[in-house]
Amino acid sequence: MKKLLFIGDVVGRAGCTFLEENLPRLRREYGADITVVNGENSAQGNGITRQSAESILSAGADLITTGNHAFRRWDSYDIYEERWIIRPANYPGGAPGHGYTVMDMGTYSVAFMNIMGTAFMEPLDNPFTAADNILRKLSTPCIFVDFHAEATSEKKAMGFYLDGKVTGVFGTHTHVQTADETILPGGTAYITDTGMTGPEYSCLGVEIQSAVNKQRLHLPARFKEAEGKCFLCGVFVEFDEKTGKSNKIDRLIIR
Numbered sequence: 001m002k003k004l005l006f007i008g009d010v011v012g013r014a015g016c017t018f019l020e021e022n023l024p025r026l027r028r029e030y031g032a033d034i035t036v037v038n039g040e041n042s043a044q045g046n047g048i049t050r051q052s053a054e055s056i057l058s059a060g061a062d063l064i065t066t067g068n069h070a071f072r073r074w075d076s077y078d079i080y081e082e083r084w085i086i087r088p089a090n091y092p093g094g095a096p097g098h099g100y101t102v103m104d105m106g107t108y109s110v111a112f113m114n115i116m117g118t119a120f121m122e123p124l125d126n127p128f129t130a131a132d133n134i135l136r137k138l139s140t141p142c143i144f145v146d147f148h149a150e151a152t153s154e155k156k157a158m159g160f161y162l163d164g165k166v167t168g169v170f171g172t173h174t175h176v177q178t179a180d181e182t183i184l185p186g187g188t189a190y191i192t193d194t195g196m197t198g199p200e201y202s203c204l205g206v207e208i209q210s211a212v213n214k215q216r217l218h219l220p221a222r223f224k225e226a227e228g229k230c231f232l233c234g235v236f237v238e239f240d241e242k243t244g245k246s247n248k249i250d251r252l253i254i255r
């Protein structure tokens, strides 16, 4: 059995710091073979920069996934030339970077893909077709998916669509952890959303008063980063590297 840690959207400098303080210990305690972190909101002011990515890597991530904020920082697109970061695969051809990667683990290999939902999000290519297109290119049975999407309905559908074809489907983007972690009938570990890593008393990582003003008054708002005590949300998965089936998924919330 092999072990994977997946950590949900790390938000801002506070989230990066909390990750640096806690991830090394978590990796040791869980004996993680692979650690993957969603970093789409890790930069100060949102998006991801080389500096915030390096903070996530120094905390112990082997791979960083992203989402709809992947390309928010136009001066940081060069990071997508690196092997340790992927962006949603269903962006149009010509967008920087790659939508999946295959990690060589010595005696086995693990593929990880990043796909974005299209319900209440940008009208990218069909996410189910995008997943199929990547699956056709892979030869390893160990395949994980970060499905970065808004609608629980679209995420559940993706989970069941990929059940038996991949090792795990982890939802990201809503920043709110769901309590539906399960092993689907075909052996795929699934959770609708892994949650976020950053200040707990916040609106998805945003400072509360600026978020309330935006929702209440519908005026353009400059979001401030929240402060205060952080939490870390994610999942721990155990899988058989020969069959690519999962036998355990646990939710993590570290305060």
Ligand SMILES: [Fe+2]
Pocket (backbone or CB within 6 Å): 009, 040, 041, 067, 173, 174, 175
């Ligand atoms: Fe996010």
Ligand SMILES: [Fe+2]
Pocket (backbone or CB within 6 Å): 040, 067, 068, 069, 148, 172, 173, 174
């Ligand atoms: Fe997002």
